[in-house]
Amino acid sequence: MVQVIVPQKLSQQVIDDLIQKKTDWIRKKLIIQQSVPTYKPKEFVSGGFFSYLGRNYRLKVLTGDRQQAKLKHGYLEVTVKPNQKSDQSLIRKLLQNWYITHATEKLEQKTETYAQEIGVRPSRIKVKEFKSRWGSCSSSGEIIYNWKIIMSPGPIxxxxxxxxxCHLVHQDHSKQYWHKVRSIIPDYHSKRDWLKVNSSLLEW
Known part of the structure; x- marks a missing residue:
């Protein structure tokens, strides 16, 4: 369903013309909305799949003396003590710590590479968890990334x-800002749409 909210003084003809002009845009947004997969809460047990840089890895919960998580032989292995194998909150924490460590490493590398290309230098880089965005850039030049973005494919x-x-160049979303983004990633629209459609797949 499409709901149109307009000022009361607008005539029906003006409204119809406006809708006609925006038909392609409306259709595109509807397609994106209908493509969004249903969110399914993760279970932190052996056999579950978790994504890293766009590739799915099966979780393997092992027992041992040392609590740890690592990527080994195509599996995400989480080791806990024998009496903790069913403790999903602990397994989640160990797995999340692994993701944050690797997200920090990868994001720092990518930030350094692209910062040189754009000609900017962030004052600080941090990785944390956001509820509704993938990153932020402060007026002081500090960039903060959502660690969950590391689950998406590299180009994303x-x-x-x-x-x-690019917010270090333009602190807004003006035409100049998007022109700068496009100069580095010409098909940024497809990347932005991918996030809109698949963001639920990056949630735990």
């Missing part, structure tokens, strides 16, 4: 990095 991560770095 690149887009988020460039998106934030």
């Amino acid at each position: 991560v690149d887009y988020v990095v460039v998106h934030e770095l």
Whole structure:
């Protein structure tokens, strides 16, 4: 369903003309909305799939003396003590710590690479968890990334990095800003649409 909210003084003809002009845009937004997959809460047990840089890895919960998480032989392995194998909150925490560590490493590398290309230098780079965005850039030049973006394919991560770095040039979303983004990532629209459609897949 499409709901149109307009000022009361607008005539029906003006409203119809406006809708006609925006038909392609409305159709595109509806397609994106209908493509959004249903969110399914993750279960932190052996056999579950978790994405890293766009590739799915099966989780393997092992027991041992040392609590740890690592990517090994195509599996995301989480080791807990024998009496903790069913403790999903602990497994989640260990897995999240692994993601944050690797997200920090990858995002710092990508930020350095693209910062040189754009000709900017962030004052600080941090990785944390956001509820509703993938990154932020402060007026002081500090860039903060949502660690969950590291679950998406590499080109999507690149887009988020460039998106934030370009705010060091333009602190808004003006035409000049998007022109700068496009100069680095010409098909940024497709990356932005991917995030709109698949963001629920990056949630736990």
